[in-house]
Amino acid sequence: MNAQLADKTAEPNAAAVLRRAESARVYDVAQRSALEHAPLLSARLGAGVLLKREDQQPVFSFKLRGAYNRMAKLDAAERARGVIAASAGNHAQGVALAASRLKMRATIVMPVTAPQVKVDAVRRFGGAYTEVVLHGDSYSDAQTEAQRLRDERDATLVHPFDDLDVIAGQATVALELLAQHQGPLHAIFVPIGGGGLAAGIASVIKACRPEIRVIGVQAHDADAMARALDAGERVVLDEVGLFADGTAVKQVGSLTFALCRRYLDDVLRVDTDAICAAIRDIYQDTRSIPEPSGALALAGLKQYVAKHGAGDGAVVAVVSGANMNFDRLRFVAERAEVGEQREAVFAVTIPEQRGSFRRFCSALGQHAITEFNYRIGDAQAAHIFVGVQTAKRGEREALVEAFRANDFGVLDLTDDELAKLHLRHMIGGRSPLAQDERLYRFDFPERPGALARFLDRMHPDWNISLFHYRNHGADYGRILVGIQVPPNELALLQDFLAALGYPHVDESDNPAYRLLLRE
Template identity: 65%
Template sequence: MSLDYLKRILTSRVYDVARETELEIAPALSARTGCTVLLKREDTQPVFSFKLRGAYNKMAGLDARELRRGVIAASAGNHAQGVALAAARLDCKAVIVMPVTTPQVKIDAVRTFGGDRVEIILGGESYSEAKALADVLAAQRKLVFVHPFDDPDVIAGQGTIGMEILRQHAGPIDAIFVAIGGGGLISGIAAYVKAVRPQIRIIGVQASDSDAMAQSIDAGRRVVLKDVGLFCDGTAVKQVGKETFRLCRELVDEIIRVDTDAVCAAIKDVFQDSRSILEPAGALAIAGMKAWVAKNAARQKTVVAVACGANMNFNRLRFVAERAEVGESREAVLAVTIPEQRGSFLRFCDALAGHDITEFNYRIADIEQAHLFVGLQVKDHADRARVMRALRKDGFATLDLSNDELAKQHLRHMVGGRSASAESELLYRFEFPERPGALLRFLSAMSPDWNISLFHYRNEGADFGRILVGIQVPAADMAKFRKFLDGLGYPHCDESANPAYRLFLRG
């Protein structure tokens, strides 16, 4: 079986359209992990994904009669773009069925690559429904179906990646990490590598909420997931292929599951090393490699991670940036309760000495206690535990929310509301140069003469930090308060008359 795939891979015609991508060292990741980390840069393909290899190899192998009939594919992204470019190069008509939920940017990309050779049909809410429609159209129009993963020619096309890796790095390789959706990519790479250098471990990586292959191997049969997570949409497959399941059972050494935060951290890692932004599925292998190194305390190993795609939805970048620090265990998200009394704020800040605050949300609600939502930069899990012990030692009840999806996804944006306790409240926006410790210095500069009733801050990586503060100032103290603002030295803006503030926050 492996020798059959070896021949298929060696005779694949992918290089009519694909390029041999770089295998390059990731210096920062290597330094942090203590291993030599090599990235196989499939994100630099013409369609920014490896999918072009398999799609073109399948279509280039069709005879003239089949090409005249045309091909059909179901896909919401990378496979569609690969089929479209292959159709344009082979002068072949292609029908691409895409779910109605497909972002316009991906639809436009398919049109760009395929030109007038491609017909796009939007149908179904998911890939499964689009695939069902494609099957019907294939039968009606007598079109050749180009499967995204469960086809020997597609698998062989993806296998050329394994061939390139071994040619580009003749030295020892301890493990190759590959993302798994339907299984075509890892099946092709494993078929080649295990035939040529079987001592290299092939390790698959799946999103923990889209782990059809891992569950199937555990069960000894192909399982169908009821639901799949959509963050790593490029690998969100409910059922793996028959052939890919067979190959993975035989050739894949291990499968690792990673969560969303770990994927976001991996996207950031690759950006820091290469200034390239991978899509979530494209960063799965890097996230799995990091998890494997940490779990096995691996040092001085040589590992390869396939960066398999960069078709990132731009609107996701805000989410990725927000979750990356938590995924790397470099941000702790905490709920802290402090007494609602003068001096508590400063005692709280003193307890955080040496740790930069990444987020701070507070709204007065109780005359006796204040509940703070706080993000902190930490070194690792142990440092997070030390911070929590210090806070509790100072009498501040502390709850760790670093792994709480509700808190990270929703509650952090909802801390606030109207408060009957916020009498004589003024609302001000402040700006200050964003430097290490800048927020703590700002808090220390706030006068203890007036109570802080609202506070919101989030480090967004900009040159200037922006803070929203509610301060309870009696009318008799207004002259003193204005003098205080003038001496504070930070640009500020009075938002007390803002209609949105009065609608949502004013007591």
């Protein structure tokens, strides 16, 4: 990457961006966001981690800076004709609020995939001055429609990133940062979609403090800037991943590409699990929940520090936005453990015979189970999907060796997207081997030994034919268990349940169970 970043000959230049940033009109609507120490992250990474809190802006993202700076500079005739913008959400909110404050008409084109929380916010911030048009599946689709509307209406296009006034507005983030922390800074990590924020910050930093590294971060499935820098020219991605929707751009801007090529030190790619882990990290230190794009920079910072260390001075991650769709939180919580390598996921094959389950639990040692899926399906072998809590790197390999030492077959699925996204929810179904099955829902206390107590007290001749558990962070684990009990031993089953003392519900006559899981 650094070879492609070495070309310093193209215009525009850092000095021009700095001049524009110093005179930018942003504080009519934006605030000087906090630069906060992240004590938990700093202690864990062994580095002084600072978070630039652009998620605290009135529109919960940095985009307000560039949008307002561009629109405030329009003359009276341009204001009368109104503005057009395209955005996945955050730029749209900035344009909407700016239009309301400046009392000009704005038409904002958003992809149909934009989170509803962002669409609703655009309408709220813009009020009567803003029209929202939903078009296409990505920012690029929305941009094409916005350009058509601009030509049709003779309006001014307020580009989300490829405009010097927009870039200069975003660059005020760097001016604030340098004023807030005048001591040693090793590196600043910046999320990249179209590149406006990265171009602005990199330009100002290299003009004022060239010794500070500026490193862009992109989602691995929306890495248009990284690919462009590798190729030495702008490229167009066929598709972009939409998890980090705020940076889901198929092609970066010509201005942003020129500036990033000259002034960025590197661009890192991070995966979805790493982004989810970074969202959780920010929450733990700030009690705020960033959107996926808002956590990109921290995910890259963690990746960089793990490989290179922190160097001399603090490291900064720009938390660029907090317009999170609430519905995504379940997915984020589930994947954060894997992203932090605190959960390992395995498919383990054990003999379908008495005592195998206990041997399997013994092989786990003191590791807590985060998920357990099993359905009887083979008279000879039991195939188990299991999630295991890990405390440090390298424990996955130790668990694999422990399973193999017990002659269990094992597949490490921790990095398998198919397993993590789909197969974990599809294990089960009807089984001709599940004769005399009784189905119970249990509340197990979330403490070591709860499962062992259950197994130790169960009648040795009974067989577990179904087991499902997922840790949801509650005091009690909700567990579904199928137990094969002969009809003449149902009284003994009731005695066992009473002696166990765990809250339970008999679901053996549940109509969904009979439809989907019973032969």
